[in-house]
Amino acid sequence: MIARNKDIKKLLDSMKLSSDEKAFEEIFHLFNSWLLAVSVAIIRNKEAAEEIVEDIFYELWQDRENLGHIVSLESYLYVAVKNRSLDYYRKHSRHHFIEFDGLNDIKYNISPEDIYVFTELKECIEAAVQKLPPKCSQIFRSVKLEGNSYKKTAAIFNITPKTVENQLAIAIKRVVLELDAHLNDRSELDQEDKKRSFLYSLLF
Helix, strand or coil: CCCCHHHHHHHHHHHHHHCCHHHHHHHHHHHHHHHHHHHHHHHCCHHHHHHHHHHHHHHHHHCHHHCCCCCCHHHHHHHHHHHHHHHHHHHHCCCCCCCHHHHHCHHHCCCHHHHHHHHHHHHHHHHHHHCCCHHHHHHHHHHHHCCCCHHHHHHHHCCCHHHHHHHHHHHHHHHHHHHHHHHCCCHHHHCCHHHHHHHHHHHC
């Protein structure tokens, strides 16, 4: 958890009962970076993500007198940012590395904490991709990050689709090794193989 629920409840009560701006600022600093990471992970546009998160916080402040229904502020803000970001994505994007609608699958019980871990995995992927040979890295980015087909990627780099397939296999193997090293440092994920598999399916 980002902060203890009882501490967050005190901040919410201060906002609701006395329009405490300091309490609001503390909530903003507690959640802003994490929510921004969630939004950027979905829409891949930092400026738009910043605007989305700012709008959600503005609406929270404007509605501060009606916050009694919120059981978990962390979950409330996460859902608000995720839904707003998905709306933006659907309106502005044609291709995307990850389909975040899958995170609504109750079967896997994906929580805000899991999304935070998921964002860490994406950062780990970026670090791994930067270690790849230049051409291998470019092909991985074209197919996995930009959503291009093998055929289109082959045309971009003046190579055959088979070369794209081979280079992508090499890239994925190396990136997965980096992910395994990262996940092995997180005992809570090691105990949840199904959730790890689901996260991998989202990434690849």
